[in-house]
Every structure is written in structure tokens, then in C-alpha cells.
Amino acid sequence: MLDKTHNMSPLFRELANFLKYYSVSFYTSNVLSLLHNVEKRLPTNTCLPFSKKILLTTRNELLPCEIISQKYVMGKVDKDVIIDASEIARQFNFYYEHFQKKCQHCYVYRFCGLCLFSSNNLDKLGTEEFVCENFHNQEAFQIKLHHIFSFLEKHPNDFFEVIEKVVITS
Numbered sequence: 001m002l003d004k005t006h007n008m009s010p011l012f013r014e015l016a017n018f019l020k021y022y023s024v025s026f027y028t029s030n031v032l033s034l035l036h037n038v039e040k041r042l043p044t045n046t047c048l049p050f051s052k053k054i055l056l057t058t059r060n061e062l063l064p065c066e067i068i069s070q071k072y073v074m075g076k077v078d079k080d081v082i083i084d085a086s087e088i089a090r091q092f093n094f095y096y097e098h099f100q101k102k103c104q105h106c107y108v109y110r111f112c113g114l115c116l117f118s119s120n121n122l123d124k125l126g127t128e129e130f131v132c133e134n135f136h137n138q139e140a141f142q143i144k145l146h147h148i149f150s151f152l153e154k155h156p157n158d159f160f161e162v163i164e165k166v167v168i169t170s
Contacts, residue, residue, distance in 0.1 A: 007161075011151040016162045017113050018148050043096055043103035046116045049074055049088050068117040098125045102132045107141030 006012060047053075047064060055063040062075035062083065075083035095116050103109045114134040116122060124130040136144060152159060 006155075011147060012155075012158060012162075014144070015148055015151055015158060017111050019159070019162050020111060043099040043109070043112075044116045045113045046095075049092060067115065072117055095122075095125065098130070099132070102130075102135060105137075106132070106135050107138055108134065108136045108144065 049064045050062075051064075053065045055066050055068075056077060057063065057070060057073075059070075060077045061070065061073040062077065062081075063070065063072065064074060074088050075081065099116055103112070106112070112134055114132070119125075120133055121130055
């Protein structure tokens with residue numbers, strides 16, 4: 001086992017994220033993807049609302065997970081659970097539609113890792129000012145691949161460490 005600082009290094013994490021989506025392990029751990037002839041891919045690595053988690057805040061507000069800012073509340077719990085599913089769907093469709101315009105030209109869309117709610121400028125979405133901080137053109141992608149494979153050449157056992165032992169969460 002490698003030391004903890006090596007496993008937490010940015011290059012090791014980048015390798016792990018790359019292998020998450022580009023190795024056979026992705027398809028064997030994501031059984032549903034084996035059932036489809038055409039891979040359906042949403043822009044970014046954002047989860048569908050409430051598909052994995054639900055967070056209840058101390059203010060009785062519902063969030064899809066713990067990393068999302070409370071300004072993106074998706075429901076409330078009082079005497080009843082109040083969730084406006086059509087408004088949530090409308091908002092997510094708006095986000096996805098605008099991110100898709102950027103993602104379709106991005107070379108890392110397969111292993112983006114960005115939750116749109118963690119985007120620094122989500123409030124500028126739909127304007128010319130919006131820039132995805134994870135966007136990679138061809139040149140940036142080539143540099144990223146060079147870093148990943150150079151790291152793997154220096155640390156070949158990391159491939160097996162990632163595939164066999166590292167648990168990567170979305």
C-alpha cells in the first residue's frame with residue numbers, strides 16, 4: 001500500500017478519476033451502462049436530484065447532497081414534505097441545456113467530475129460571461145493525458161492500486 005500523501009496527490013487523484021471512466025472497471029461497476037447500446041451521458045458529473053442522497057438541513061430544507069450550497073434548496077419539510085418536482089426539473093433542464101453547449105466541445109466530458117452546483121459562476125450560466133472552470137480544449141486535454149500517463153509510467157503500481165483498492169465517489 002502506498003503512503004497516504006501519495007494517494008492524496010493531485011496527480012494520483014487525476015489518475016483515479018481518469019481510470020474511473022476509462023477502464024473496464026467503470027463498465028463492470030456500472031452495470032446499467034452495459035444494458036444500453038447508446039451511452040447516455042449528462043453534462044458534468046452532477047447527480048440527478050435525490051437519486052443518490054437527500055440532505056435535510058437544520059432549517060428543514062431539502063438538498064440533493066451535502067456539498068450543494070443552501071441557495072439551491074429543492075424542498076422543505078414542515079408538517080408535509082414540499083417538493084415542486086416540475087420546478088426542479090425545469091431548473092435542472094436549464095442547467096443541463098446550458099452546460100451541454102459547453103460540454104459538447106470539451107475533451108474531458110467523459111471524466112469531468114464537476115458538479116454544476118460547485119461551479120464558481122453558475123449565476124452567469126446562459127450568458128457570454130459563463131466559463132466552465134473544468135473545460136478542456138484539445139491542447140489542454142493532450143497536456144492532461146501527458147500528465148496522467150507520465151505519472152503512471154513513474155508509478156506503474158498505481159494502476160492496480162486504483163483499480164483494486166481506491167473507492168471513487170461521484
